[in-house]
Amino acid sequence: MKGKLILEDGSVFYGTLVGDSTAVGEVVFNTGMTGYQEILTDPSYCGQIVALTYPLIGNYGVADLFQQSRKSFVRGFIISELCEEPSNYQCENTLIQYLTENEIPCIYGVDTRAITRRIRSNGTMKGVIVPEDVSEEVIKKYFDLVPAMKEVQEVTTPEVYVMENSGPHIVVMDFGIKRNILNSLHNLGCKLTVLPADATSEEILKLNPDGIFLSNGPGDPKDVPYAIETIKELIGKKPIFGICLGHQLIALALGADTYKMKFGHRGSNQPVKNLLTGRVHITSQNHGYAVEESSLENIDVLITHRSVNDNTVEGMRHKKLPVFSVQYHPEASPGPDDNTYLFDEFMALLPKGV
Structure with missing residues (x-):
């Protein structure tokens, strides 16, 4: 399903959704080349939508060994290229299967470096991930209804x-x-x-x-x-x-x-x-x-x-x-x-x- 990320400043980035779920949270970026499962399960990301600057994500799959908490607390995940055929001796599952099974909203095929440059220039801001055809009125409600977090x-x-x-x-x-x-x-x-x-x-x-x-x-x-x-x-x-x-x-x-x-x-x-x-x-x-x-x-x-x-x-x-x-x-x-x-x-x- 086609989707889009809308930042608080009105900028829009289009991509493909994993599933059809939506996400609302503070959009931040991580510059690590590896460790995407550790990022997904690091409780410090609670309440945040995380954009990964490294372009290829999912290439070594996922495994319980890399899990950092009892579940993922991120509100959403933003990826440039999502690898669906990982290769690693420790791999137990694909990243896309992990995202789906854990109901983690994700949009991929997005220009994550452009998102990063915007955040670096304007500062961290709220954002929403939604299907492409969601109306502006509904999107505005998402921004207006962001709850006070008790992370x-x-x-x-x-x-x-x-x-x-x-x-x-x-x-x-x-x-x-x-x-x-x-x-x-x-x-x-x-x-x-x-x-x-x-x-x-x-x-x-x-x-x-x-x-x-x-x-x-x-x-x-x-x-x-x-x-x-x-x-x-x-x-x-x-x-x-x-x-x-x-x-x-x-x-x-x-x-x-x-x-x-x-x-x-x-x-x-x-x-x-x-x-x-x-x-x-x-x-x-x-x-x-x-x-x-x-x-x-x-x-x-x-x-x-x-x-x-x-x-x-x-x-x-x-x-x-x-x-x-x-x-x-x-x-x-x-x-x-x-x-x-x-x-x-x-x-x-x-x-x-x-």
Whole structure:
């Protein structure tokens, strides 16, 4: 079926739909050459329609091994060329079958680079994917009826669960955590107790963990004030490591500020400079908000990492307390192992560190 993507600024892009479903959400782009299934199942994309800049998608199929959460939370997918005959020894299914079975709205045969250029120029904006013959009146209703999102509540674990192990006990606050992050900590020997995003400091401290991990997640960090208050009460009580949304929540809990970026950082090729070592690491990122650097001036933290592309804050560390965070994903493998040292640094802060 023929379809179209309409952006908030009125621009229209035509293509072919997978099925006949519609999608409404914030349109963003990802510059990674691989990892489309990880993108589809990364909870940080909740509420968003994702355009992939790499032209050929689906060429290695899909497999459960690459699944990052219990389901896909994206609102829609935009592809230039959709490969229907994948070739890979790990392939269990085609991407088009995966999209169909999981009812993920997708439009392909679209000029994704033109879409990317428009977003880079005008900033992230809302968009809708609809069949080609849908009227302007109906499209306007889609834009007008975009609901207020509560992304973190949608993606967090509905119940507490434990990943047993013999090493240090880590409490994970799940704001939309990826499977690979849990595996990275578990492979280091950690016992993990994963709690919903609205867990209180009393509930966390009652478990007497050796450390606390604050996960990635979708949306504006200011939309989860309950988590900010919880983190305020935890700082100084236990070692804390945060990534992505967790990084932003630590900043807010310390009294700093965050802001919405023009089009964000999304891709597996983002260069970040470690200011403590002088090394530049290639990182995987997915965020549309950042920590406002000027708001850190009177707070007892050290900026440890910066984006090479736009100089935004990519990491920080408290000068006195065992609290640190980064804005990117150390568990992802664009390096492929450049950034796993951050997990080792977290382990070294723990009373039972290895």
